[in-house]
Amino acid sequence: MTNKLPDIAVLGATGVVGREILNILEEEKIKYNSIKFLASSRSAGTTIEFNGEKHTVIEANENVFDDIDICLASAGGETSKKYAPIAAKKHCVYIDNSSAFRMDDNVPLVIAGVNDDDLKMHKGIIANPNCSTSQLMLPLKALHDKYKVKRMIVSTYQAVSGAGLKAINELTDNTKTNLVGMPFEPSAFKYEIAFNVIPQIDSFVENGYTKEEMKVTNETRKILHLPQEVKISCTAVRVPVYIGHSEAVSVEFEKDVNLDEARELLKNTWGVELRDDISTYTYPTPKDAAGKNPVYVGRMRKSIAFDNGLDFFCVADNLRIGAALNTVRIAKKVIEMNLY
Amino acid sequence: MTNKLPDIAVLGATGVVGREILNILEEEKIKYNSIKFLASSRSAGTTIEFNGEKHTVIEANENVFDDIDICLASAGGETSKKYAPIAAKKHCVYIDNSSAFRMDDNVPLVIAGVNDDDLKMHKGIIANPNCSTSQLMLPLKALHDKYKVKRMIVSTYQAVSGAGLKAINELTDNTKTNLVGMPFEPSAFKYEIAFNVIPQIDSFVENGYTKEEMKVTNETRKILHLPQEVKISCTAVRVPVYIGHSEAVSVEFEKDVNLDEARELLKNTWGVELRDDISTYTYPTPKDAAGKNPVYVGRMRKSIAFDNGLDFFCVADNLRIGAALNTVRIAKKVIEMNLY
Numbered sequence: 001m002t003n004k005l006p007d008i009a010v011l012g013a014t015g016v017v018g019r020e021i022l023n024i025l026e027e028e029k030i031k032y033n034s035i036k037f038l039a040s041s042r043s044a045g046t047t048i049e050f051n052g053e054k055h056t057v058i059e060a061n062e063n064v065f066d067d068i069d070i071c072l073a074s075a076g077g078e079t080s081k082k083y084a085p086i087a088a089k090k091h092c093v094y095i096d097n098s099s100a101f102r103m104d105d106n107v108p109l110v111i112a113g114v115n116d117d118d119l120k121m122h123k124g125i126i127a128n129p130n131c132s133t134s135q136l137m138l139p140l141k142a143l144h145d146k147y148k149v150k151r152m153i154v155s156t157y158q159a160v161s162g163a164g165l166k167a168i169n170e171l172t173d174n175t176k177t178n179l180v181g182m183p184f185e186p187s188a189f190k191y192e193i194a195f196n197v198i199p200q201i202d203s204f205v206e207n208g209y210t211k212e213e214m215k216v217t218n219e220t221r222k223i224l225h226l227p228q229e230v231k232i233s234c235t236a237v238r239v240p241v242y243i244g245h246s247e248a249v250s251v252e253f254e255k256d257v258n259l260d261e262a263r264e265l266l267k268n269t270w271g272v273e274l275r276d277d278i279s280t281y282t283y284p285t286p287k288d289a290a291g292k293n294p295v296y297v298g299r300m301r302k303s304i305a306f307d308n309g310l311d312f313f314c315v316a317d318n319l320r321i322g323a324a325l326n327t328v329r330i331a332k333k334v335i336e337m338n339l340y
Numbered sequence: 341m342t343n344k345l346p347d348i349a350v351l352g353a354t355g356v357v358g359r360e361i362l363n364i365l366e367e368e369k370i371k372y373n374s375i376k377f378l379a380s381s382r383s384a385g386t387t388i389e390f391n392g393e394k395h396t397v398i399e400a401n402e403n404v405f406d407d408i409d410i411c412l413a414s415a416g417g418e419t420s421k422k423y424a425p426i427a428a429k430k431h432c433v434y435i436d437n438s439s440a441f442r443m444d445d446n447v448p449l450v451i452a453g454v455n456d457d458d459l460k461m462h463k464g465i466i467a468n469p470n471c472s473t474s475q476l477m478l479p480l481k482a483l484h485d486k487y488k489v490k491r492m493i494v495s496t497y498q499a500v501s502g503a504g505l506k507a508i509n510e511l512t513d514n515t516k517t518n519l520v521g522m523p524f525e526p527s528a529f530k531y532e533i534a535f536n537v538i539p540q541i542d543s544f545v546e547n548g549y550t551k552e553e554m555k556v557t558n559e560t561r562k563i564l565h566l567p568q569e570v571k572i573s574c575t576a577v578r579v580p581v582y583i584g585h586s587e588a589v590s591v592e593f594e595k596d597v598n599l600d601e602a603r604e605l606l607k608n609t610w611g612v613e614l615r616d617d618i619s620t621y622t623y624p625t626p627k628d629a630a631g632k633n634p635v636y637v638g639r640m641r642k643s644i645a646f647d648n649g650l651d652f653f654c655v656a657d658n659l660r661i662g663a664a665l666n667t668v669r670i671a672k673k674v675i676e677m678n679l680y
Contacts, residue, residue, distance in 0.1 A: 151645055152645070153493050153590050153645050155495030155575070155588040157497070157537045157577065157579070171535075172519070175515060175519065176519065179512070179515065179516065179519075190621050191625050191627070191628075192625075192627055195511075195580060195581050195582050195627065196581060196584075196625050196626055196627040197497045197579055197581060197586050197625060197626060198625055199586070199588070199623050199624075199625070199638070199639050199653045200621065200623060200639075204618040207641060207642065207644065208599075208618065208639070208640070208641030208642070209641060209644070217644065231644065231645045231646070232644070232645060233590065233643055233644045233645035233651060235495070235588035235590075235639070235651060235653065237497065237586070237588065237653075239497070239537055239579050239580075240535060240579075240580050240581075241535050241536060241537060241580075242535050246537050246539070246577070248495040248539070248575035248577065250493050250573060250575075259548075278544040278548065281530050281540065283539050283540060284539075285531050285532075285536050285537060285538055285539070286536055286537060287531070287532055287535065287536040288531075298539070299539050299540075299548070299575070300548070301547060301548030301549060302547065302548070303573055304547065304549070304557065304571065304572070304573045305491055305492070305493050305571045305572060305573035306571070311573060311575060313539045313575065313577075
């Protein structure tokens with residue numbers, strides 16, 4: 001039996017990711033019975049245009065979830081900790097962009113097209129992985145199915161939009177200030193981000209890695225159902241780019257890797273677009289990936305550091321596959337699979 | 341017996357690295373009998389101020405090396421291929437910044453303070469390593485002596501000044517153009533570098549790596565006298581930074597690594613400055629390293645990808661330790677060791 005069309009809400013509708021969720025809901029032509037736009041009291045009352053109609057943003061509160069089937073939430077960890085359990089209790093499927101529930105054993109952590117079956121065990125909350133993990137999962141899953149990941153080392157080149165609107169504006173202000181040779185006092189970042197790179201994203205944990213780096217390790221394991229023996233490490237670095245995360249990835253596999261075969265595999269992987277022809281200097285850059293849906297992969301080569309290894313460079317729009325796009329894709333799957 | 345004070349020349353004196361060589365020759369108070377400034381016909385005749393005196397730049401030619409003992413050259417591979425053998429034949433020690441002779445078995449490839457003894461086998465030409473390799477050698481040598489490097493994976497975040505004056509100006513022009521929302525046609529780079537990263541530096545070789553990446557592999561092996569079994573790979577990426585290369589480095593060692601001991605080791609390594617205290621968000625960034633001599637190391641942590649591994653982030657002024665500073669330091673060693 002098919003459910004009725006869902007009543008949908010977007011929580012955090014006025015934020016950087018929230019606005020991208022609206023764009024993608026339009027693009028993907030998601031069908032719904034009703035749609036509401038929720039935000040904090042600060043943004044409530046403002047007007048949003050969606051599918052050609054004007055909507056007033058409503059202040060989020062406990063009661064709003066009574067008549068919502070699916071909530072696409074991008075309002076930060078604290079808001080999700082407060083509302084996700086309430087929504088779940090009220091039979092609203094809460095798709096959460098924050099890190100609050102990602103490692104909860106009762107919460108599926110899903111990249112649409114990678115581990116959709118995990119959605120079936122949801123108990124009201126579904127988590128969207130961290131941006132750095134998300135974009136890597138589509139190519140990595142295909143390679144893992146064929147060659148079995150044994151070890152992976154990732155270095156990231158992450159855009160400022162991952163840190164929100166304030167960070168985007170700070171890159172502009174900092175850049176303009178530098179260009180006229182004036183000093184600049186950063187506030188969204190700990191150090192100047194203009195014409196600089198900052199080797200810290202999120203706070204540090206006890207082993208000296210950052211939370212951002214450990215997310216790549218832990219979320220990758222959870223999404224691909226990898227055992228603890230698989231070793232994964234990451235260095236996460238902020239770069240002066242507006243949109244588009246890049247990752248230099250070195251993977252060691254259990255099985256023999258054939259480069260042409262691996263290329264063919266990724267060429268045929270849903271959600272991935274190979275941009276990989278060194279004879280024509282074809283490889284992805286964040287500027288090309290911004291505003292687009294695919295995860296772009298280039299610079300594929302047999303690793304000279306591992307016997308059965310591959311190196312590649314993976315680029316995607318961090319606001320899309322890393323956040324809004326996957327949230328909408330999860331909602332779409334939840335609807336298709338009648339999981340609301 | 342001590343030689344007379346040397347007659348010195350700087351070849352490529354008007355380039356980005358050449359000008360830095362002049363600054364450092366002044367700072368390091370190198371003693372010489374005479375000094376000449378050489379360049380191509382294009383720059384010959386211009387005036388340079390050095391140690392408070394005005395000098396006219398002389399056009400380089402074969403005969404100029406007759407009465408020069410040490411030539412600090414930063415004029416590109418083609419110029420060095422032409423002049424280095426001539427200089428050597430005329431008993432002028434040619435210290436070369438280009439890649440032309442680096443992998444030549446008859447040419448020592450030296451980082452001052454790392455493998456000075458290799459200078460003794462010079463036959464007139466001494467090579468200065470590539471910038472990405474250079475900055476890594478000072479910390480790596482200390483760690484290698486103690487723990488023995490087995491495998492290393494490097495991802496670089498390289499400044500545009502490594503590509504010369506045209507690239508520096510292009511970053512500025514590209515950035516200004518982007519800030520007013522106008523299109524920009526790159527010429528120094530294959531793609532726009534402003535608010536972007538480009539995963540290609542130098543041309544590609546057959547195995548899919550770039551020359552820049554293979555330099556890290558091959559030059560590291562030569563400088564540290566590592567056997568072929570030691571596996572090294574690199575992904576070299578250009579970032580929109582003016583000065584200062586950064587490197588995310590993962591090293592696997594033969595022996596057990598103790599983090600505190602490794603930190604202590606680097607704290608006491610000549611040429612290295614530890615900037616590593618996550619409790620105070622202390623780690624290096626290229627903006628801090630620009631214009632300074634040390635190789636800065638931070639983000640030190642036990643690797644969670646290797647059993648005996650260390651991860652760290654290494655930042656240095658690419659025009660200094662990566663080029664001009666090491667050239668001058670080599671000249672200083674050549675003088676001290678009476679090798680001219």
